[in-house]
Amino acid sequence: MNALTPQLVNLFASALLLIAFAMLAQRRIVTLINLFAAQGLALVGSTVTVALATGQTHLLYSAGITFALKVLLLPYILHRLIRRLNVKWDIETLINIPTMMLVGIVLVVFAFNLALPISEFSRSIARGTLGIALACVLLSFLMMITRSKAVPQVIGFLSMENGLFFAATSATYGMPMVVELGIALDVLVGMVILGVFLFQIREQFDSLDIHHLEKLKDE
Amino acid sequence: MEILALLLAIPLAAGLFLWLWGEREGAPEVNSAFSFATFAAAAWLTATVVSGGPIMGFDEQFFVDPLNVFLVALTAFVGFTTSLFSRPYMRIEREKGRMTPARLRLYHSMYQIFMFTMLLALTTNNMGILWVAMEAATLATVLLVSVYRTAAALEAAWKYFILCGVGIAQALFGTILLYFAAERVLGAEGSALLWTHLNLVKGQLEPAILSLAFVFLMVGYGTKVGLVPLHNWLPDAHAEGPTPISAVLSGLLLNVALYSVIRCKVLADGALGSHFAGNIMMGFGLLSVVVAAFFLSRQRDIKRMFAYSSVEHMGLMTFAFGMGGPIANFAGLLHMTVHSLVKSAIFFAVGHAAQKAGTQVMDDIRGLLKVSPTIGWGLMIGTLAILGMPPFGVFASEFLILTTAMREHTWATPFLLLALGVAFASVFSRVQPMVFGETPLSALTHQPALTPVFVHLGLGLMLGLYIPPYLAGWYKQAARLLG
Numbered sequence: 001m002n003a004l005t006p007q008l009v010n011l012f013a014s015a016l017l018l019i020a021f022a023m024l025a026q027r028r029i030v031t032l033i034n035l036f037a038a039q040g041l042a043l044v045g046s047t048v049t050v051a052l053a054t055g056q057t058h059l060l061y062s063a064g065i066t067f068a069l070k071v072l073l074l075p076y077i078l079h080r081l082i083r084r085l086n087v088k089w090d091i092e093t094l095i096n097i098p099t100m101m102l103v104g105i106v107l108v109v110f111a112f113n114l115a116l117p118i119s120e121f122s123r124s125i126a127r128g129t130l131g132i133a134l135a136c137v138l139l140s141f142l143m144m145i146t147r148s149k150a151v152p153q154v155i156g157f158l159s160m161e162n163g164l165f166f167a168a169t170s171a172t173y174g175m176p177m178v179v180e181l182g183i184a185l186d187v188l189v190g191m192v193i194l195g196v197f198l199f200q201i202r203e204q205f206d207s208l209d210i211h212h213l214e215k216l217k218d219e
Numbered sequence: 220m221e222i223l224a225l226l227l228a229i230p231l232a233a234g235l236f237l238w239l240w241g242e243r244e245g246a247p248e249v250n251s252a253f254s255f256a257t258f259a260a261a262a263w264l265t266a267t268v269v270s271g272g273p274i275m276g277f278d279e280q281f282f283v284d285p286l287n288v289f290l291v292a293l294t295a296f297v298g299f300t301t302s303l304f305s306r307p308y309m310r311i312e313r314e315k316g317r318m319t320p321a322r323l324r325l326y327h328s329m330y331q332i333f334m335f336t337m338l339l340a341l342t343t344n345n346m347g348i349l350w351v352a353m354e355a356a357t358l359a360t361v362l363l364v365s366v367y368r369t370a371a372a373l374e375a376a377w378k379y380f381i382l383c384g385v386g387i388a389q390a391l392f393g394t395i396l397l398y399f400a401a402e403r404v405l406g407a408e409g410s411a412l413l414w415t416h417l418n419l420v421k422g423q424l425e426p427a428i429l430s431l432a433f434v435f436l437m438v439g440y441g442t443k444v445g446l447v448p449l450h451n452w453l454p455d456a457h458a459e460g461p462t463p464i465s466a467v468l469s470g471l472l473l474n475v476a477l478y479s480v481i482r483c484k485v486l487a488d489g490a491l492g493s494h495f496a497g498n499i500m501m502g503f504g505l506l507s508v509v510v511a512a513f514f515l516s517r518q519r520d521i522k523r524m525f526a527y528s529s530v531e532h533m534g535l536m537t538f539a540f541g542m543g544g545p546i547a548n549f550a551g552l553l554h555m556t557v558h559s560l561v562k563s564a565i566f567f568a569v570g571h572a573a574q575k576a577g578t579q580v581m582d583d584i585r586g587l588l589k590v591s592p593t594i595g596w597g598l599m600i601g602t603l604a605i606l607g608m609p610p611f612g613v614f615a616s617e618f619l620i621l622t623t624a625m626r627e628h629t630w631a632t633p634f635l636l637l638a639l640g641v642a643f644a645s646v647f648s649r650v651q652p653m654v655f656g657e658t659p660l661s662a663l664t665h666q667p668a669l670t671p672v673f674v675h676l677g678l679g680l681m682l683g684l685y686i687p688p689y690l691a692g693w694y695k696q697a698a699r700l701l702g
Contacts, residue, residue: 137388164395178280186358197361210377
């Protein structure tokens with residue numbers, strides 16, 4: 001381990017956070033998927049750095065899973081999906097991007113405050129980044145709330161998973177392997193089911209606009 | 220230990236088999252046969268635990284103690300009876316054209332996978348695997364909720380997927396924090412997420428981390444319990460999915476989610492040494508009871524109404540476990556059991572009633588007693604039981620919860636009494652005209668399976684009048700475990 005390692009981890013962490021903000025404001029679905037892949041790559045980068053610096057070999061496997069799943073497989077499935085659903089060049093109208101950015105900044109401050117007393121207990125070299133991880137989770141949450149199309153909501157959901165994985169590597173040196181495998185399996189199966197589901201929605205409504213899915217209410 | 224493997228292997232193998240075998244004439248019977256095998260394995264496991272004490276298996280990854288063994292038995296039992304109910308129910312749906320062979324294949328296969336995920340969640344000792352199993356349970360049921368492919372069903376399934384997905388993501392963050400606290404004490408080995416290990420060292424876990432972890436775990440699993448204000452998915456998913464799925468969601472999945480919360484509470488209590496976790500649970504519970512009771516009166520759809528009734532009862536149980544102490548925990552466990560039996564029985568009756576009327580709108584369902592007395596009586600008795608009329612088991616548990624609340628948390632009693640009163644008035648006034656009165660409806664094409672309804676209600680009645688000593692001992696043991 002040398003002085004460069006924490007710097008590198010911080011660099012990847014800030015990339016993660018920056019991409020989360022970029023996703024919040026991105027209107028094109030294709031670019032959104034690419035951003036998601038880039039976020040996965042930043043996650044892999046930080047995991048590999050921590051793994052090499054501390055000699056935790058199981059983190060390397062974890063990074064491998066993340067790379068295969070979040071950088072290659074899921075973006076591939078998503079690209080295929082939007083091509084087949086014919087929404088590849090869709091542009092979403094987002095109202096009030098500046099306000100959303102401001103809300104995002106408030107969330108980041110909140111996350112840092114929440115994580116600060118806890119990250120002091122961490123022995124991980126990446127402990128300062130727990131706040132960033134929580135901020136990424138909250139930003140993805142915000143993205144899911146503000147989107148009105150199905151595919152961006154799904155991407156928000158997956159990006160939330162990225163933030164959680166980052167939290168796992170920054171608070172501890174990753175979760176036990178069996179748990180990580182289970183989570184990866186759930187994410188993959190969930191993605192496949194979502195794909196099926198999106199086709200069902202399109203078949204029924206001829207669009208992927210979530211506004212069609214707001215009919216059920218209590219009288 | 221072999222028995223544990225068998226318990227999990229049967230539903231998993233059944234799910235794969237029913238998928239590969241495809242939809243054939245006998246598939247519903249095969250589904251029931253597999254469910255019966257699971258039930259037999261669960262009964263055997265129960266007998267083993269009752270006679271020989273808690274068992275561990277597979278490198279301590281699985282753990283069965285008095286708390287989860289009774290939920291395993293209950294889950295396998297209701298899973299079996301629901302599969303019996305679903306045979307004629309799904310045949311009728313198929314004749315109506317609502318189910319196609321492809322959908323039935325999905326339904327039977329996913330039904331078994333769903334049972335597998337719940338049993339895995341109940342028996343695992345690893346808090347991480349618990350999370351994985353809970354998420355898998357959502358994934359297994361989301362396509363079942365949307366199986367009719369109507370606009371409303373798709374919306375319900377989408378809401379279910381997104382809300383529960385986001386909720387359960389919070390629980391993952393909580394699990395990560397839990398591991399973070401545990402790793403400092405137990406080391407970064409696989410054992411740091413094992414509940415039994417955590418339970419031994421819970422006093423040494425860092426309180427600051429554990430309190431934050433519990434909040435996230437509570438919100439995450441609480442979404443799946445259907446606690447207000449995280450309950451939005453629940454009425455939609457219950458109303459728009461097929462009725463056997465409503466029965467197992469209400470009767471089983473909510474229980475399993477609450478079980479996860481309770482396991483976390485035991486750890487949080489030990490680490491914090493305060494009533495912090497209990498207070499949060501009481502708050503969520505009380506809010507759910509009161510809000511759900513007032514929503515009950517506004518429903519027009521029969522399955523939606525009983526879904527809100529589930530929110531109310533889950534709130535009551537959460538409140539009971541939040542109060543803690545031997546009596547409240549005992550009452551909570553008893554309430555879990557009777558609610559799951561009675562509520563699934565109600566959904567069985569409601570399913571056939573709605574098929575008969577061709578609608579779920581309560582104003583259009585009339586005079587069930589005239590066309591088929593068994594469905595009518597089943598619905599009536601079930602409703603009385605769930606509303607807490609003596610001598611049913613719900614009365615006993617609600618009575619215990621109320622008296623404990625009066626003694627220890629007097630301020631909460633008026634809210635609980637008011638909510639129970641409102642719930643009684645709104646549900647009973649809705650069900651009464653559906654059961655009695657005149658009707659133009661005709662009989663169903665298949666003989667409905669009503670044995671499960673009366674078996675469940677009979678058990679609910681028995682638990683109100685007489686709890687067998689071994690069962691009572693068992694509840695007491697589990698209640699002590701919860702502290």
